[in-house]
Amino acid sequence: MQYSLPGKAEATLREILPRLVLSPSLFLILLFVYGFILYTGYLSLTDSRMLPSYDLQGLDNYARLWGQRNWITALQNLAIFGILYILICSLLGLVLAIFLDQKIRGEGILRPIYLYPMALSFIVTGTAWKWFLDPGLGLENTMHLWGWESFTFDWIKDRNMAIYTVVIAAVWQSSGFVMAMFLAGLRGIDSEILKAAQMDGAGRWSLYTRIMIPQLRPVFLSAFVVLAHLAIKAYDLVIALTNGGPGRATELPATFMYSYTFTRNQMGVGASSAVIMLAMIASIIVPYLYAELRERR
């Protein structure tokens, strides 16, 4: 008995060692992700102002949130931005991928050029585009100097158009990435299928529309999920490009949450907006992850 106990303890340790190694990470995730989600969820039900308060007041914050014009503006902007961002990135990415897939000389140079913006910080991207789109300094000024006097491009100063400048800069940053995803998808298509289709006399156009693009369905889905979650989280770019302005013309949920929580002392409302953001992302990500994980095994 005396001899076997240490042996047994060692065996138990060996048994649980893997789980022991995993446990710090799991603990961090459970606390800092799921615990924090619960905490923020709880705060959204309290009368927290400048500091967290634990006095529950039901769904008042949500009622106030949906009564805020700023919140509605933020959601409308997110809808415009998100839809255009996803559509243009996907379309541009697909077209560029198909073009690059035509045995292009210099593909090795073009591909990295399309993709490098993805390595940049959104703050850098925002700084560059803010200037480029500034009518007095950037594109408009350049066109005037080149002799096209009537050229105007002042969207960044225009309340109704400013949100589209965010789309321009965001598409610039992400479309190369989508291109890379589609290109990898195109290259992954079984060449036997293509040969068979060509034997059947499929032309180049129908080869793409009938065979290759339908095969890219999983890539479309992945691109959608990635872009949609990036759109909902979009924060840095707006801060650097327009800082939410002019006025509140480029307010997005992420900027709304930040300003209500940390500068307007409406932490409860801020927390409730964060919960809505989480719900939006979860409604896209959870089904996707569920399907991906189930497929695997």
Place this chain on the structure above:
Amino acid sequence: MAHSSQPAFSSARLLRACLYAVLILFAVYYLLPLFVMLVNSVKTLDEIRGGNMMAFPENFTFEPWLTAWSSAQIGVEPTGLSPYFINSILMVVPAVTISTFLGALNGYVLTKWRFPGDKIVFGLMLFACFIPFQIVLIPMARVLGTIGLAGTTSGLVLVHVVYGLGFTTLFFRNYYAAFPDELIKAAKMDGAGFWRTFTRILLPSSGPIIVVTVIWQFTNIWNDFLFGASFADFDSMPMTVALNNLVSSSTGVKEYNVHFAGAVLAALPTLIVYVVSGRYFVRGLMAGAVKG
């Protein structure tokens, strides 16, 4: 015969010329902002105001770079961006190292030492990759305050380790899943335990995925703005936050050339990594997006 094939041949060439034209046009579109930043970062302020942003500098000057690096006004201090560049490095190096190390261990356990419920654990970690960070800002600020890490680089390291774990675990898990189980079994039969199997069998062949993970984490953490803006104070501010302060400060003359030099400085580390190891960068992006 020859007569009819002639136009077909030339129209194919025309099509091909158009193809190249479009591709090059887009290359210009992607390069233009970087070009504008670089060209205007070596012009004098007068030349920028009076001139064309596309034009090459008439009086080449390196002054804006020096100013951006060591004497530009950031907030109230005329320190330039250099202390914040160093802050970013002090934040990135430990955060990348720790999160990559933990990710490797997690991936190893989740694939080679599976246990009941491991998929739930992985699912929980995976979902953590995608949460909007707004949902954790308030409690994080409080926890950092409570444990005395508010406004410090160590606090930012902790934050980036925690929210990078999901991705690093994902990368290593997918990589190790493809690693033949027979080799692991053989090692176990030879009496190799948990650690020896890891260090002798898996780690030596983990080179590529370590590179992918390090690049991914480096890029994300270097480029982060939200956490830096929320949790850092003036002494621990990372580069992105300092750059935004520099560019958006409303006092004094807007020194655009200095702003551009600063922006390029902030972009340089990740750009260099991208140029040197673009292949791995793309692999990381793909692994983050399309699993399996």
